[in-house]
Amino acid sequence: MAMSMKSKKILIYNLIFLVFCGGVFYFLWSAPPETTAFLPHDENHxxxxxxxxxxxxxxxxxxxxxxxxxxxxxxxxxxxxxxxxxxxxx
Ligand code: HEC
Ligand code: HEC
Known part of the structure; x- marks a missing residue:
């Protein structure tokens, strides 16, 4: 079953889009946790x-x-x- 030039292009664009979404998702997912020190629980605070x-x-x-x-x-x-x-x- 041969694919037409046009549907090959659409397939490729869809794949690029998926990889892009994956990249964005990975970036958001791996953002560092909040690092600013919390107010300590000790006699001063x-x-x-x-x-x-x-x-x-x-x-x-x-x-x-x-x-x-x-x-x-x-x-x-x-x-x-x-x-x-x-x-x-x-
Ligand atoms: C705009 C955000 C911000 C504000 C407002 C702020 N701080 Fe900080 N402070 C930080 C960051 C970022 C650090 C450095 C990273 C860390 O260790 O938390 C820090 C570090 C510190 C440290 C040293 C922590 C350590 O582990 O050595 C102390 C103590 C501190 N702040 C106290 C204060 C006090 C008291 C005030 C108010 C007068 C204040 N901060 C206001 C963001 C802030
Ligand atoms: C009676 C003195 C005193 C007062 C008042 C005080 N601190 Fe501190 N603070 C300290 C000392 C001493 C340290 C360092 C040793 C420690 O972690 O307790 C400290 C450490 C810190 C740290 C760093 C904690 C860390 O994990 O490195 C932060 C953040 C902080 N204070 C915020 C505050 C804020 C915000 C206030 C006001 C709401 C405040 N402090 C009031 C004495 C004080």
Whole structure:
């Protein structure tokens, strides 16, 4: 059973489309997991879990300011709302 030129072309375009979809799917599937550090569960941070976010964020700088006990790394991104990025897990 010979295939016409036209249906061969259609077949090829369909295959290209499938490979393309597979590539997109693979890319989305293998995207890295969220890596930003979570708010730690320890004596320094435990009290911030039940707190309202904005309320809690008023305290972060007291230790995480440049001359505090745990200064932020020099390459830290803009730090406007701490808990937006450093999420609290249950
Ligand atoms: C009483 C001091 C203190 C306060 C207040 C404080 N921290 Fe910390 N934080 C520390 C210290 C010390 C460390 C480093 C040791 C550790 O992981 O506990 C730290 C570490 C961290 C880390 C890194 C955790 C990791 O896995 O590497 C994050 C994120 C963080 N704090 C966010 C916050 C946020 C957000 C707030 C405000 C809601 C806050 N901290 C308030 C003392 C404090
Ligand atoms: C725009 C997102 C963002 C905001 C807002 C933000 N951070 Fe970060 N922070 C990061 C990223 C990204 C890193 C580096 C990767 C990591 O270790 O989490 C980091 C790192 C840190 C570390 C060091 C973690 C370690 O393991 O060494 C601390 C402590 C920290 N941030 C505290 C804070 C505090 C306190 C605030 C608010 C004043 C804040 N961050 C606001 C994104 C953010």
């Amino acid at each position: 435990e009290r911030f879990f039940p707190m309202e976010k904005k309320e809690a964020e008023k305290f972060c700088e007291s230790c995480h300011k440049p001359d505090g006990e745990a200064p932020l790394p020099a390459d830290h991104p803009p730090k406007y709302r701490c808990l937006f990025c450093h999420k609290r897990t249950k």
